[in-house]
Amino acid sequence: MLSVEGYEAVVVSLAGLLPVDEVPLAQARRLVLAADLPALTSVPPFTNSAMDGYAVRAADVAAPPVALRVVGDIPAGASSAPGVGVGEAARIMTGAPVPPGADAVVPVEATDQLPGAAPLPAEVTILEAVAIGRHVRRAGESVRVGRVALAAGQTMTPGALAVAASVGYATVPVRRRPRVAVLATGSELVSPGQRLGFGQIPDSNSVLLAGLAAEFGAHVVLARAVGDAPEQFSAALSEALAGADVVVTAGGVSAGAFEPVRQAGLAGVDFVRVAMQPGKPQACGVVEAPDGGRVALLGLPGNPVSVFVSAWVFLRPLLAAMQGRRSDWRRVEARAARPWSSPAGRRQYVPVTLAEDGTCIPSHALGSGSHIISALHSADALAVVGEGVERVEVGDRVSVHLVG
Numbered sequence: 001m002l003s004v005e006g007y008e009a010v011v012v013s014l015a016g017l018l019p020v021d022e023v024p025l026a027q028a029r030r031l032v033l034a035a036d037l038p039a040l041t042s043v044p045p046f047t048n049s050a051m052d053g054y055a056v057r058a059a060d061v062a063a064p065p066v067a068l069r070v071v072g073d074i075p076a077g078a079s080s081a082p083g084v085g086v087g088e089a090a091r092i093m094t095g096a097p098v099p100p101g102a103d104a105v106v107p108v109e110a111t112d113q114l115p116g117a118a119p120l121p122a123e124v125t126i127l128e129a130v131a132i133g134r135h136v137r138r139a140g141e142s143v144r145v146g147r148v149a150l151a152a153g154q155t156m157t158p159g160a161l162a163v164a165a166s167v168g169y170a171t172v173p174v175r176r177r178p179r180v181a182v183l184a185t186g187s188e189l190v191s192p193g194q195r196l197g198f199g200q201i202p203d204s205n206s207v208l209l210a211g212l213a214a215e216f217g218a219h220v221v222l223a224r225a226v227g228d229a230p231e232q233f234s235a236a237l238s239e240a241l242a243g244a245d246v247v248v249t250a251g252g253v254s255a256g257a258f259e260p261v262r263q264a265g266l267a268g269v270d271f272v273r274v275a276m277q278p279g280k281p282q283a284c285g286v287v288e289a290p291d292g293g294r295v296a297l298l299g300l301p302g303n304p305v306s307v308f309v310s311a312w313v314f315l316r317p318l319l320a321a322m323q324g325r326r327s328d329w330r331r332v333e334a335r336a337a338r339p340w341s342s343p344a345g346r347r348q349y350v351p352v353t354l355a356e357d358g359t360c361i362p363s364h365a366l367g368s369g370s371h372i373i374s375a376l377h378s379a380d381a382l383a384v385v386g387e388g389v390e391r392v393e394v395g396d397r398v399s400v401h402l403v404g
């Protein structure tokens, strides 16, 4: 049996980096930056006020109260600012440029003037002393021009998009979204919502995999069920290969008599056993598309919890690598609030629900059984139980990988 890490390395090596497009910020959300972005402008671009008040020379107001002559108004967006000399002040608004000569800002509340809309006074009395630099935001104090503001590999979250905008970018170089086709195999499958005949079940794996692939940054081009007959699977695979960078299948990889992925005789696809539970039978390789292109194929076992776990453990790093992004787990430690057992020699991944007191419980009373789909919605994390551990007792510390 392969180790989880050993098989993950094989999977990640199946596909190369995706091509890069320069796209407007509004279209870059959740895509991955392909190059470092040096700041084109500093943030803030000019020294400005952090408060609505009066720009002053700190030395003038060291012994309040002090009356100063008001030389002008500086609203945010002002294209010029009057200089402030000894004994003078300028009314200034938050975000407006600090005028030449001034070195601090006194908030309006610390003057004899009322806050809010009011005519510009000829004179202001300052009631509190301020230190040099007080309520002043210096040019470049957040980011200096030329410094790397965002590094290659960064996912363009709303926060990252805002950083790119603030340092001067309207477009960013990002990797194209991986195109993923999902095929759930099984002659027992019917579309969700359809009346079930004898031996039939709703196809939940297509829905699950399409959702997970999208959350991992993919563009899902196809997601459907296909029967176990070899000719049905071959036809569906040709369709899937035509427009995808990755084809993910679910089911049909174990030891049964009707295993379409295994029986398709795909050159370049290996069938392996991985030391994990669930998710032991796996398949992967590179398959030639009808146009001669090379497409990564990831064959997951069909049990729904196996699909969920395998997608997190193998599909996510594959898609991340294609996008030039790291796929580290977000890990925390929790204490088991219920006992459960784990198979010897296999690393167990148990969907768990986290509680505010730092404990976790298997999301379903039946634990990590690979057919237990009905609690996946309440899984906050996967509890990871080491290969050498056969029993988790109440109070044991377990490492949990967040999947919420």
Ligand SMILES: Nc1nc2c(c(=O)[nH]1)N[C@H]1C(S)=C(S)[C@@H](COP(=O)(O)OP(=O)(O)OC[C@H]3O[C@@H](n4cnc5c(N)ncnc54)[C@H](O)[C@@H]3O)O[C@H]1N2
Residues within 6 Å of the ligand: 184, 185, 186, 188, 189, 201, 202, 203, 204, 205, 206, 225, 250, 251, 252, 253, 254, 255, 256, 259, 278, 279, 280, 281, 300, 301, 302, 303, 304, 306, 370, 371
């Ligand atoms: N003799 C052996 N039998 C099995 C072994 C083994 O080593 N020897 N391994 C078991 C393990 S572990 C797993 S996991 C499964 C994997 O089997 P397959 O990948 O071939 O998957 P299927 O047999 O097609 O399906 C398994 C299970 O999942 C249900 N299923 C399948 N597709 C869907 C879907 N789209 N939506 C919802 N549920 C689905 C299916 O009905 C089966 O109950 O093999 C074990 N057997």
Ligand code: MOO
Residues within 6 Å of the ligand: 276, 277, 278, 279, 280, 281, 301, 303, 306, 370, 371
């Ligand atoms: O490996 Mo199977 O995925 O345990 O149920």
